Amino acid sequence: NMKNLLLGIAGGLGLGAGGCYLYFRFTDKLAQPSVFETHPVFKYGAPEDHLLRVHERFVASYEYKTRNSKWVIEKFSSADLQNDNVDRSKSTFFEDSGIEARFRAKLNDYKGSGFDRGHLAPAANHKSSQDGMDETFSLSNMSPQIGRGFNRDYWSRFEQFIRKASSKGSNVYVVTGPLWLPTPDAHGKWVTHNMHIGEPPAMVSVPTHFFKVVLVEGQTDLSQALPAAEKLQDSVSKAAAAASTAHSTLASAAAGGGGGGGGGAANGKDVISAATSAYSAASAAAGAAAAVAKSVAPAHAIGAFVMPNMEIDSSTPLAAFVVPLEALEAVAGMKFFAKYITDERRKTLDAAAIGWRTHGLTQIAKANDRKMLTQRQAAIHLPDVAAPPPPQATTWGRGGKDAKGQHNSHHDDQHIALIPKTAEKSGVIHLCEYAGCNLPKVFAAAAVAGNDSGSGDASSDEDYD
Structure with missing residues (x-):
């Protein structure tokens, strides 16, 4: 049917393009001779240091x-x-x-x-x-x-x-x-x-x-990955539903559903609307997939x-x-x-x-x-x-001592709090x-x-x- 045909064409194009990219990327590198082999100045070898x-x-x-x-x-x-x-x-x-x-x-x-x-x-x-x-x-x-x-x-x-x-x-x-x-x-x-x-x-x-x-x-922090995965599952479900609606609408339009010119115009709008919804749902699913990948990547x-x-x-x-x-x-x-x-x-x-x-x-x-x-x-x-050194700071990163030699981490922790944290x-x-x-x-x-x-x-x- 038309749905399988469209999926097959998309999948084939994707796999074919990906395969061609990988083939030419790596075989081209393998086929390229080294500059040390081709440049005339290296006839007797390059300096080694x-x-x-x-x-x-x-x-x-x-x-x-x-x-x-x-x-x-x-x-x-x-x-x-x-x-x-x-x-x-x-x-x-x-x-x-x-x-x-x-x-x-x-x-x-x-x-x-x-x-x-x-x-x-x-x-x-x-x-x-x-x-x-x-x-x-x-x-x-x-x-x-x-x-x-x-x-x-x-x-x-x-x-x-x-x-x-x-x-x-x-x-x-x-x-x-x-x-x-x-x-x-x-x-x-x-x-x-x-x-x-x-x-x-x-x-x-x-x-x-x-x-x-x-x-x-x-x-990997699974506590971050699991919520993102749940959002991805929801986005994929919505994308599948939108794709199914788009397929039904397209099939109806192809069969001439609606009868007259007015019906045809209505079907055309329905096809555009369904396709737009499917595209938005697919984009949301892609974004959710990226969020999962980012949350899983430590x-x-x-x-x-x-x-x-x-x-x-x-x-x-x-x-x-x-x-x-x-x-x-x-x-x-x-x-x-x-x-x-x-x-x-x-x-x-x-x-x-x-x-x-x-x-x-x-x-x-x-x-x-x-x-x-x-x-x-x-x-x-x-x-x-x-800047002058803090009055109660010690040479150790955390936890100073006061004038009486007592442990005093409060001042030092305050100073550490000023250090820019990685985003x-x-x-x-x-x-x-x-x-x-x-x-x-x-x-x-x-x-x-x-x-x-x-x-x-x-x-x-x-x-x-």
Whole structure:
């Protein structure tokens, strides 16, 4: 009948168009030869300056010039953190044999250098297997880091903070990498000061800063999805009823119902009215379907942080190192999670990031400490924070103490309330809003010593993540 015919035509067109689109989109890409194969300047090959190192637990983009990985990306969940059969003491540092000897970082480069071999993808994130943990000890996953006060303390506590964010069973994706940021000199000129370790010409560059961009997958909220699904069911029922009415009216008009010219005119109006109603009902159903999809899609938590490669006072609030994504992407020269972070989501996150950073800096009691931190991050071009610290604030994000040392969270919570919240239904939430912005407590000396067999001496080349 006519109804089935119309449905068949619509379905066939849809499937055919979709199939053609997918076919030409992907086969065209496969058929296109690489520019490195076709351009005449690459007759003898293109210059190579980096190498992608693919491991079971992480992937690193290793840069020949600096002998650091430009970035390392990893994925883990709470299940990857708990395995009593994995023993860190069995893991040993090793040179990456997949990198040519003249370009790879070497064990001797770190010996006596005064710098730790700092993990970019932490060993403690990958306890799912002994092999998985072992591969994190590749030197292509290392950068020279200050040991005491940074790699063995603040940075390590930061890594613990990220692991804790996976406690709800979510997958966590982390991009970590080194930065070489300039600072203005006395004449206002931008100058980069950084050391190198090893021997010329194959030296390892010591980063001035490190960044982490963290994405924690959200969980679907069924309490939001079910009402949306009920609305969709109602909209679909109405659309089906409208389509049935339109079909009956069209069939009647095709059969010449109504008898005369006047009846024909009436039938024509009825057909237009029925078609309009069917279109409106279908649009409503499509909108309801989109609402279901949006309600089912969870909001992911994302945060970007930049820390100087130096001893950091253990009381410095983590929020002071929060940076806007747009600024970090500009200075690092790369995009993060580009398949998910749209321009709209980036703006939403960055508004919250500036609020969290402001909150963190105002928790630093000494103006000189605040000034030094902002100067070291000057190249990221962050807004100035000139406001004096709140009189009762502490260096920890929530819950201060009054002059008598008594717990007093009221003032601090009021201050946090001023931080811009990420917009509801934006599909994203700032990591500090999701997990708080408080680091674990400072390590006891015994606990630190238990993490590694190193001596704990400032010139030790061991790691503490």
